[in-house]
Amino acid sequence: MLNETYRAMLAHKSVIRETFMYGKQRAAEIGYENVFDYSLGNPSVPCPPRFTAAMQDLLATEEPIALHGYCPSQGDPGFRTAAAAHLAKTFGLPYEQKHIFPTTGAAGAIAHAIRAVTKPGDEVLTFAPYFSEYGPYVRGTGAVLKVVPPQPPTFQPNLDAFEEMLTENVTCILINTPNNPTGVVYSAETLTRLAEILTAKSKEYGHNIFLVSDEPYRDIVFDGKTVPYPAAFYPHTLTCLSFSKTLSLPGERLGYVAVNPACEGADILVDILAQISRFTGHNCPPSIIQKAVSRCLDATSDLSVYETNRNLLYDKLTELGFEVERPGGTFYIFPKALEEDANAFCMKAREFDLLLVPSDTFGVKGYVRFAYCIDTEKVKRSLPALEKLAAAYRK
Structure with a gap:
């Protein structure tokens, strides 16, 4: 007999993951470069070279039984x-x-x-x-x-x-x-x-x-x-x-x-x-x-990319009249949607191939999350789509 607790959870799958999978499907239709997917917090910068070097050194020099035991x-x-x-x-x-x-x-x-x-x-x-x-x-x-x-x-x-x-x-x-x-x-x-x-x-x-x-x-x-x-x-x-x-x-x-x-x-x-x-x-x-x-605890990836992306999005959102708090960290920004229903706003954004996450999944009504851990070049190319989305609410 299947566990009914987990069966019931199938009706409440992650909105973030669903949006991400929609983005994959849409990218197959119109090209990855044309889908502005701000859904998933998946880092867009590579790991530091020190980690790669540590892995290579461990594999080359450590006793395999000890290393993999x-x-x-x-x-x-x-x-x-x-x-x-x-x-x-x-x-x-x-x-x-x-x-x-x-x-x-x-x-x-x-x-x-x-x-x-x-x-x-x-x-x-x-x-x-x-x-x-x-x-x-x-x-x-x-x-x-x-x-x-x-x-x-x-x-x-x-x-x-x-x-x-x-x-x-x-x-x-x-x-x-x-x-x-x-x-x-x-x-x-x-x-x-x-x-x-x-x-x-x-x-x-x-x-x-x-x-x-x-x-x-x-x-x-x-x-x-x-x-x-x-x-x-x-x-x-x-x-x-x-x-x-x-x-x-x-x-x-x-x-x-x-x-x-x-x-x-x-x-x-x-x-x-x-x-x-x-x-x-x-x-x-x-x-x-x-x-x-353990060899990389004082290292990080090049995190400056996220600050650059934050600045681009924050400046454009405020220019377009969105109510938004300036993020102090992470790679997320959380503007107020241009209508009360954040889910409807996110579906409207999909018309411009902007993939956002509604705030309901985070316990708040009326906001949306951008995960801006994507290439800066793509953030820049997404800004006209954001302008079109805002314009659709001014008609």
Whole structure:
């Protein structure tokens, strides 16, 4: 007998993936160069040469059995040690090997982290707009996702509403900065107040409320600024990282959970995460990728391309009269649609071969997401199509 839970999920497939597949079909009809696909957050710049060199060196010099063999349940010790040292150097927190748990990307990190700090029936709060896959991640643990309403146009977290929703049933908060889909970077002021609320409520309810911080876009930040590190503001933080975006390695599926050394259970949480892996069949990302990335932790791809693309789109959108917050990072921009129904707006955009994602999938009405991780030349060629789309609403 088929599992009815997963059968039911077939009726709620990813809008992002559906739009991407439509783009592939349309490209076959009119040519890839004529479809302006802003649907999928798939990096458009190559990985750094250092990663390629590391892979070549490992394959040429390492003993194959050791290189391709199983690593411990907690992950490759060399990778864990290197990641901890990099975090300690970058953020000044005393991370050690015992605080790092490698995962299959940020998705695996989030799924593990939430399981480690919730039990079925607990509530998890996140802030709209939020990455749509948070729903399945949380439901898979038996916990319940509750969404704090958005605060446009800046889309900093709505902390007044958050404080009201933070009941004793909440054991975990899930945040994402820099944010997908808005590109907004949570400010130090926001994180300071968030930490103050969590500290006060944890004391009131007699249990620590954990913060799970989703940070795959940490290094994609613009205008010479830096991203405030949430774990530096609140001790009970599990940081979830992916190398998919900053090293342009989405297909290699490597990330990690970093447990703040001051977190409750810091000495055993990684061992708990390893036991969760036994339950879910996760069993570590590939050994060779952990070894190669451990040599590249202070490197990134050429991320300047995304700032160039951000500027082109932001300038054109504002010129055309769209209401839009200037992204501080990521490779997403989140303008308000030119009609109330974002889905209808995205279907209208398809008439000009502009493929956008409606905001409903991110828990917000009336906006659209552009994933501008495409070639700059193609961004430039898409601007006349964007002008035609705006003109269609002025008739």
